[in-house]
Amino acid sequence: MKVEDVMTRHLVCVKEGDPIRNAIERMLRYRISGLPVLNDDGRLVGILTEGDLLRRTETETERKRPRWLEFLLGPDRLAKEYQHTHGRRVGEVMTAQPVTVTPDKPLDDVVHLMEKHRINRVPVVKDDQLVGIVSRANLLLALDAVLRDVPPGATGDDDIRRQLWHAMKEASWLPRGAIDVLVRNGVVFLNGVLMSEEEIKALSVIAENIPGVKEVRNRVVWCEPMSGMVFQSTETSQDTA
Missing domain, CATH: 3.30.1340.30 (Histidine-containing Protein; Chain: A;)
Structure with a gap:
């Protein structure tokens, strides 16, 4: 079974310049936990998931570290985290350069990527264009379809x-x-x-x-x-x- 056999083709996406509130509203409306992020040319530039929105200053869940640890982490790491916890635009909060797969790959490749990178979904790209997404839910649906297709019983x-x-x-x-x-x-x-x-x-x-x-x-x-x-x-x- 290949990626194109199970992937979701009708996608809900956001632009990197969209306010994060718009992205949250779409997640809640469509009951999904992640959104592909596109640039103005329609190319995939990132993915925004629930995990990207867990630590926010609005909910008082941003990381709090002692001064000595902040010193060890360095200004670049702290600045990046600040963007993530305070950013108002999708592009400031999203996970950039997401792991992708092509439609002709076997499902085993997708599962390997999910396990290796500890992710729940993989965007599907063909000729630099986003054509679908495969989530763990898609894999469960594929398994359910196979289990329903029960082979005929043995003759004796x-x-x-x-x-x-x-x-x-x-x-x-x-x-x-x-x-x-x-x-x-x-x-x-x-x-x-x-x-x-x-x-x-x-x-x-x-x-x-x-x-x-x-x-x-x-x-x-x-x-x-x-x-x-x-x-x-x-x-x-x-x-x-």
Whole structure:
């Protein structure tokens, strides 16, 4: 799935010369937490988010530091913060030079950027023009659409067991030959020994994702490597749909 498949195309934007009050009104009206900022030529120059407006002198939330720390930070840093907490125009408060992505990039690239830069949205740019934006909400909508598109169920117990074995082979963390699988009327019974409770829980997830599975009964136990002691998992004897 690519960026262009999930991005929002109809955008609410502001100009860098707009008063911040206009930007706040748009955020509240459209129930969004961030706005792309354009210059007079319509090119993306920044992004204004709720985070940019958290520390403001009007709400008495600007940073207050001891004099010695201000001395260490230097005048440039303090001047920049002053613009951010006292600025009246969007361009004075926005985050300049935002991280962007092109429409043809895979969604994995967007998620990587969000995690790396700790951001909630990424503007989409093509030929130096803003064409969309991808937010975490867009990713959730894409996930919801995929989950709704449920594949047809397996034709029978043998088919379920065959698909489950294939999925287990694809799991690099799962030891080969450690698990016995029995399927009866769509109910999967799992028995065996693994090395951790997390492996047992993940095994249940594998089984739950096989089309046609009605129930998973995971009776796998786990063995503590150092002591050799065997423990019952919290998954054991629990039926998961």
